[in-house]
Amino acid sequence: MDEEVVTESRKETEVAPALVSVHPDGHYVAVAVGPELRVFDLIGGCAASLVDDSVDQPFHKDNIRAIRFGANGKLFVSAGDDKTLKIWSSQSWQCISTVSSEKRVTAVAISNDGLHVCFADKFGLVWVVDLNQPSRDKKPTPLLSHYCSIITSLEFSPDNRFILSADRDFKIRVTNFPNNPLNGAHQIQSFCLGHTEFVSCLAFVPAQEGPHSLLLSGSGDSTVRLWDISSGALLDTCEVAVKAGLLESNGKAEEHDHAVTNLCTTLDGLLVAVSIQSLRGIVLLRCNVSAQTLSVAKVVSIAGEAFIPTCLANNPLTRELWMVTGVSNLPGYNYPSLARVLVISGIDVEQEPVVLGDNKIPGGEKLLETLQGTASVDDNAFLVAAEAVKAAMCNLLIKKQYPSENREYRKKTRNDRKLKE
Structure with a gap:
């Protein structure tokens, strides 16, 4: 009975961080918070009208955990806890396919x-959907598995040769993406091993010339690491929380308070923007491609409000970094979904970045109303939101250690055993 109460309590307090994604041509900005998907048309200066004939509103019935635009900007996907993945045309914003998943x-x-x-x-299984299938409700096919380890990030290499999968068990797997993926991906190129906590995010360094083989990863161990995926070799490690003054070197006791939550490349990979739990701002890393090193270029602080980014996205055309903070189901507050959007301009090696005021953000007041909602939120709510995200991330990604007697009890009360009985 006690076990059931703990499980139910954890489920009630589970929250999802707000997410942001920018169209590769800078046409649209999308924000997901809770089950809500909000898209703003920067060219038209208005909210995009999403159409999904397969369901009534809302499009998702539970927290959205992942959103992204395709590399050519024609597709957008959203997916999450309702065990549903939706594929959208970013030209018409019509949902062109709804895919059902067995798990979240x-x-x-x-x-x-x-x-x-x-x-x-x-459960650590990666599925593939062939968009050439004629039916609207496309069926996913198993591609590869991490064997019961939660997968935190997926990335295709820029040359489409590899699919990379990172998990909570500290590893990054580089798998050859086959010509016919519906038969599964069975050839592993390498493993990138070196993180000491869950891997939270991945991003490729755009290659001006030569192979697309340099990968960046962020982790719960408060580091960003640079890898050569062809061999799995660790090229450099940057202790970003230490460099930002959040953590003393080898300060293991506070690691989980300063997990790297997101990163994205800017300036064709010359700079890397990094968000860290507890940091009101971002860290900009300088990536030296020829020397294969990482170093801190500057820390950009956000003054005047309690803004700890939960997700980052880059607009390569304008050199603007979009940031969102927020959470679903904020405990203790009557906010079904809480989001705040900020933009940093002047992302450059030499230039000093500037956090834009609300009146200078592209899209202005209309954009903020669309992506944030119209509710006025007190500043303290965002601090509570940051703590809620931190707790949820720890509950989900940090493995719990149980005494031997508890492990035996958990084995006996597993759901699959209950079904057999």
């Missing part, structure tokens, strides 16, 4: 040729 979805990726969508579920 934790990560998504779109192949760079736009022919396949992959998603990972909470």
